[in-house]
Amino acid sequence: MTFMERMQKDFTTITLALIPVAIVINIVVGQVVALLKIPVYMDSVGTMLVAILSGPLAGAITGVLSNLIWGWVLPPPIGNPVAAAFWGTALVIGFQTGLFANWGWFKNKLPQSQAIAYVLGAGMLLTLLQLFLASPTFGSADFTPLALTGVVMGIVLTVITTFLTWRGTFPPLIVIGGVLLGIVSAIISAPVAAQVFGGATGAGTDLLVALFRYSGLDPLTSNLAQGLISDPFDKFVSYVAVWFIVRGLSKRLINQFPRGENVTDR
Amino acid sequence: MNQSFYLDRASGWHALHPLTKIAVAFALSVTAFCVRWDFISVALFVFVVIPFAVWGNIWRPVLRATFTVILPLAVSLALIQGFFFPGAQDVLFQIGPFALKREGLEFAFVTGTRLMLIAGAGLLVVYATHPADLALALVQAGAPYPLAYIIVTAIQLLPEMQARADGILKAQQARGLETTGSLRVRVSALLPLLAPLVYGALENVQERALALDARAFRAPRAKTSWRVLRDTLAQRALRWLLVMFSILLIVASVFVPLFIR
Amino acid sequence: MSSLAVEQLGFQYVQAKSDALRGITFEVPSSSITAIVGANGAGKSTLCYALAGFIPHFFKGNMRGAVRVNGMDSKQTPLAQLVTQVGLAFQNPFNQISGAKLTVSEEIAFGLENLGVPRAEMETRIARALELFGLEQVAHQSPYALSGGQQQRLALASIFVMEPPVMVLDEPTSQLDPQGTREVMAAIQTLAAQGRTIVLVEHKLEWIAELATRVLVLHHGELVAQGAPREILQCADEWGLNETRYARAARMARERGLVAKDVLLPQTLEQATNFFRV
Ligand SMILES: Nc1ncnc2c1ncn2[C@@H]1O[C@H](COP(=O)(O)OP(=O)(O)OP(=O)(O)O)[C@@H](O)[C@H]1O
Ligand SMILES: [Mg+2]
Numbered sequence: 001m002t003f004m005e006r007m008q009k010d011f012t013t014i015t016l017a018l019i020p021v022a023i024v025i026n027i028v029v030g031q032v033v034a035l036l037k038i039p040v041y042m043d044s045v046g047t048m049l050v051a052i053l054s055g056p057l058a059g060a061i062t063g064v065l066s067n068l069i070w071g072w073v074l075p076p077p078i079g080n081p082v083a084a085a086f087w088g089t090a091l092v093i094g095f096q097t098g099l100f101a102n103w104g105w106f107k108n109k110l111p112q113s114q115a116i117a118y119v120l121g122a123g124m125l126l127t128l129l130q131l132f133l134a135s136p137t138f139g140s141a142d143f144t145p146l147a148l149t150g151v152v153m154g155i156v157l158t159v160i161t162t163f164l165t166w167r168g169t170f171p172p173l174i175v176i177g178g179v180l181l182g183i184v185s186a187i188i189s190a191p192v193a194a195q196v197f198g199g200a201t202g203a204g205t206d207l208l209v210a211l212f213r214y215s216g217l218d219p220l221t222s223n224l225a226q227g228l229i230s231d232p233f234d235k236f237v238s239y240v241a242v243w244f245i246v247r248g249l250s251k252r253l254i255n256q257f258p259r260g261e262n263v264t265d266r
Numbered sequence: 267m268n269q270s271f272y273l274d275r276a277s278g279w280h281a282l283h284p285l286t287k288i289a290v291a292f293a294l295s296v297t298a299f300c301v302r303w304d305f306i307s308v309a310l311f312v313f314v315v316i317p318f319a320v321w322g323n324i325w326r327p328v329l330r331a332t333f334t335v336i337l338p339l340a341v342s343l344a345l346i347q348g349f350f351f352p353g354a355q356d357v358l359f360q361i362g363p364f365a366l367k368r369e370g371l372e373f374a375f376v377t378g379t380r381l382m383l384i385a386g387a388g389l390l391v392v393y394a395t396h397p398a399d400l401a402l403a404l405v406q407a408g409a410p411y412p413l414a415y416i417i418v419t420a421i422q423l424l425p426e427m428q429a430r431a432d433g434i435l436k437a438q439q440a441r442g443l444e445t446t447g448s449l450r451v452r453v454s455a456l457l458p459l460l461a462p463l464v465y466g467a468l469e470n471v472q473e474r475a476l477a478l479d480a481r482a483f484r485a486p487r488a489k490t491s492w493r494v495l496r497d498t499l500a501q502r503a504l505r506w507l508l509v510m511f512s513i514l515l516i517v518a519s520v521f522v523p524l525f526i527r
Numbered sequence: 528m529s530s531l532a533v534e535q536l537g538f539q540y541v542q543a544k545s546d547a548l549r550g551i552t553f554e555v556p557s558s559s560i561t562a563i564v565g566a567n568g569a570g571k572s573t574l575c576y577a578l579a580g581f582i583p584h585f586f587k588g589n590m591r592g593a594v595r596v597n598g599m600d601s602k603q604t605p606l607a608q609l610v611t612q613v614g615l616a617f618q619n620p621f622n623q624i625s626g627a628k629l630t631v632s633e634e635i636a637f638g639l640e641n642l643g644v645p646r647a648e649m650e651t652r653i654a655r656a657l658e659l660f661g662l663e664q665v666a667h668q669s670p671y672a673l674s675g676g677q678q679q680r681l682a683l684a685s686i687f688v689m690e691p692p693v694m695v696l697d698e699p700t701s702q703l704d705p706q707g708t709r710e711v712m713a714a715i716q717t718l719a720a721q722g723r724t725i726v727l728v729e730h731k732l733e734w735i736a737e738l739a740t741r742v743l744v745l746h747h748g749e750l751v752a753q754g755a756p757r758e759i760l761q762c763a764d765e766w767g768l769n770e771t772r773y774a775r776a777a778r779m780a781r782e783r784g785l786v787a788k789d790v791l792l793p794q795t796l797e798q799a800t801n802f803f804r805v
Contacts, residue, residue: 013478065413199347202335245461255540255542470621475585482607
């Protein structure tokens with residue numbers, strides 16, 4: 001299938017009708033989460049939804065438009081031009097999620113033992129990553145508190161997700177998808193944060209950046225390290241949220257989307 | 267029911283074609299990035315952005331919004347760069363183990379004022395341009411037709427959904443749902459809050475799509491427009507000049523040492 | 528002359544266990560009001576989608592038979608072309624607002640923009656639509672600021688302005704109060720008087736008896752009866768429909784032996800007056 005044909009297949013009218021709703025979901029869910037002071041961003045749930053139901057291209061476009069509208073069309077206190085600069089990250093979130101969905105990662109399909117092995121693996125990868133980031137090997141200083149927090153978070157998350165996988169609550173591959181996406185989006189965000197914003201975005205995560213800079217890391221690596229700490233958790237939590245949302249949609253509605261089969265069994 | 271920056275004022279700046287305003291903002295931003303003089307952004311802000319904002323009778327909101335966005339950023343920047351700028355030598359003063367250094371503050375100043383200029387220039391456009399006109403201008407300039415639909419619809423849906431979020435939050439609180447307290451409590455409050463919100467919005471998507479198709483939204487014809495954008499030859503020329511200027515500046519800043527700080 | 532012809536139409540939604548429509552054949556005569564009645568889930572909306580081309584062009588599923596719109600096979604004709612022949616309006620007035628427009632006039636213009644109608648022509652057509660549907664007063668308001676009845680009339684105006692010879696209306700009054708219902712029904716009557724062909728799905732049989740020239744009855748996805756309203760509505764309760772209050776009163780009178788058994792039950796106020804005069 002050529003690129004144009006794929007565009008035509010994915011960009012049906014129902015996809016186009018979903019995109020503005022998804023953008024608004026991104027913004028409002030992000031706001032509610034911030035209001036409840038839950039330490040994740042959760043600002044891409046709508047983008048992920050489009051990616052799953054209408055494919056990677058639709059997801060990517062939703063991500064880009066979402067950040068541009070958030071940044072440049074809506075007034076403060078909602079709108080924030082900082083968001084606009086991160087359109088590249090939003091694009092990747094949409095595209096990557098669409099690919100994962102096309103690969104069937106949002107369906108519950110693995111045998112239990114294999115599922116648990118995958119989830120344990122992803123959790124351990126995450127924990128090791130946190131350990132590495134906070135270790136003297138990566139930086140030059142030694143922050144035990146940070147290392148401990150990251151590692152404890154990693155272990156807690158691993159235990160919870162393994163338990164839920166054992167119970168069959170959600171498809172195991174979304175844990176891996178979330179962690180992978182988090183790593184990728186950290187890599188993409190870091191240069192923007194470092195180059196455009198001089199390392200600061202005015203958000204709470206700037207504290208982490210300062211910490212890494214204090215340890216002697218260069219600007220880019222500091223932002224990368226901060227992203228690698230925040231993003232995998234955020235994307236994983238978002239994936240679980242979006243999976244619950246999709247599961248609650250009526251099959252009839254899902255079937256009318258171009259990639260409905262990503263979440264239903266044909 | 268529509269929430270956007272746009273402030274309806276009868277000014278000459280407002281009356282310009284959206285693309286003209288965008289070209290001005292674009293040229294300003296490019297200049298701020300390419301010219302390596304520490305005070306270029308401040309100069310452009312004071313001598314271009316502010317006069318234009320006064321012309322458009324929107325200087326108050328432009329300044330207010332610029333500073334709400336930039337202030338937290340600037341504080342973060344000053345601290346991070348001031349204390350931890352790589353290779354900085356010139357210590358201004360020492361707090362415990364931390365040394366505030368001049369080079370870092372300079373870098374923070376340049377970056378911070380540059381962001382201030384970009385924010386200001388952008389706000390200058392969005393406060394004086396109706397979102398529907400902006401969308402129409404983009405489509406007439408060759409952007410895909412559904413883009414206009416997506417932008418305007420998102421703007422109209424947002425306040426409605428926020429009102430709903432607010433209502434659900436209050437209703438859940440009235441029913442005794444804790445939204446403050448430990449992290450666990452707040453996380454478990456999330457689902458009953460978000461579920462009705464998200465499903466409420468998604469329920470309507472199919473009917474909206476039907477309504478769009480019933481109005482020939484996807485007709486493969488050249489579209490016409492009920493809204494009219496005023497454009498002039500002078501503005502077209504100005505836009506062309508601004509774009510040329512920006513391109514030249516970008517090229518020059520790569521090759522000409524004049525621009526190197 | 529008929530503008531819509533349906534031949535052996537059947538449809539099964541994707542992944543659905545059973546058919547939503549089966550073996551439906553009928554014709555819609557021009558310049559008439561054809562009513563479709565049936566219980567919940569009988570397939571009325573599905574039939575409307577098929578008449579307007581949304582089946583097969585929008586809904587995924589398996590369609591059999593054919594729908595001919597002015598002689599064109601709906602399967603072979605692109606949706607954007609079909610909607611200029613058959614306009615579709617439906618239940619929820621709120622969801623029919625495109626969302627992309629900021630005033631009532633602009634909203635009505637939306638379909639014309641999509642069809643590439645020149646602006647000068649738009650102006651006269653929009654003015655006519657505003658007048659016909661009594662929306663002149665609110666022409667510059669936001670579509671979201673209107674009452675339900677006004678929004679539904681806006682939806683009808685937005686379809687009307689594209690000038691399709693046939694308009695299919697799926698329960699246009701089900702979310703409206705009696706006042707809003709009267710407003711919309713009056714507009715429908717005007718349309719029919721102007722020579723439009725109307726297909727109307729409606730639960731309130733009083734209105735159907737009043738307005739319709741023909742009635743089709745759907746039952747479990749099949750066309751079980753068609754004919755003139757008064758005859759067809761005699762056995763409304765057999766198909767799970769709520770009979771009109773006139774018919775109910777007359778039936779009670781008949782059961783008590785107050786009137787003769789062989790007279791058709793009345794369905795409108797006028798018929799009831801005559802009925803009880805006998
Ligand atoms: N998108 C869909 N996917 C699968 N089945 C559907 C879908 N839409 C409707 N159906 C089924 O098709 C049948 C006909 O539905 P339809 O909506 O046409 O009925 P209706 O007569 O309009 O009912 P109502 O009075 O409730 O509007 C029903 O059994 C319904 O459950
Ligand atoms: Mg129906």
